[in-house]
Amino acid sequence: MKARVTVMLKNGVLDPQGEAIRHALGALGFAGVEGVRQGKVIELDLSATDKVAAETGVKAMCEKLLANTVIESYRVEIL
Amino acid sequence: MKARVTVMLKNGVLDPQGEAIRHALGALGFAGVEGVRQGKVIELDLSATDKVAAETGVKAMCEKLLANTVIESYRVEIL
Numbered sequence: 753m754k755a756r757v758t759v760m761l762k763n764g765v766l767d768p769q770g771e772a773i774r775h776a777l778g779a780l781g782f783a784g785v786e787g788v789r790q791g792k793v794i795e796l797d798l799s800a801t802d803k804v805a806a807e808t809g810v811k812a813m814c815e816k817l818l819a820n821t822v823i824e825s826y827r828v829e830i831l
Numbered sequence: 832m833k834a835r836v837t838v839m840l841k842n843g844v845l846d847p848q849g850e851a852i853r854h855a856l857g858a859l860g861f862a863g864v865e866g867v868r869q870g871k872v873i874e875l876d877l878s879a880t881d882k883v884a885a886e887t888g889v890k891a892m893c894e895k896l897l898a899n900t901v902i903e904s905y906r907v908e909i910l
Contacts, residue, residue: 758872760872760900763834764909772855773873773896773897774895775879776855777892777896780895780896782888782892783878783892783905784877784879785875785876785877785878786876786877786878787865787891788874788875788876789871789873789874790871790874791871791873792869792871792872793837793839793869793870793871794852794867794868794870795839795867795868795869795870796864796866796867797865797866797867798864798865799862799863799864799865800863809843809861809863812861813861813864813892816839816859817855817859817892818850818852819858
């Protein structure tokens with residue numbers, strides 16, 4: 753079973769990487785980009801076969817390791 | 832209009848960050864994780880209102896800046 757975790761900085765937390773991308777896109781001539789936020793995506797191959805158990809497990813991984821819940825939010829999708 | 836770009840290393844390209852996460856999850860006692868790949872997700876706020884034009888623009892951004900197409904693949908979603 754595959755799981756995808758998306759980790760983004762929470763709204764209000766400064767995102768210098770996103771800002772850098774926005775500036776670079778402007779410099780390359782791409783107009784109309786009003787804001788950019790960059791985050792991480794982590795794809796996991798799991799041996800679990802139960803969808804609910806897999807989701808619970810992945811959420812625990814996010815809380816413990818994958819996301820810094822003080823400044824980041826995460827979303828788990830089981831594929 | 833919002834767009835989400837997901838950039839992942841292509842299959843076969845070594846992913847040390849993903850490997851580090853896999854090891855760390857094992858060390859924390861999470862069993863059953865067979866593989867981990869880490870990538871980037873970039874969320875763009877666009878002023879464009881036409882979905883097709885927005886997608887074309889974002890694909891051009893990927894080719895020029897957001898992804899290194901030699902080793903990375905990208906996926907564009909217009910939200």
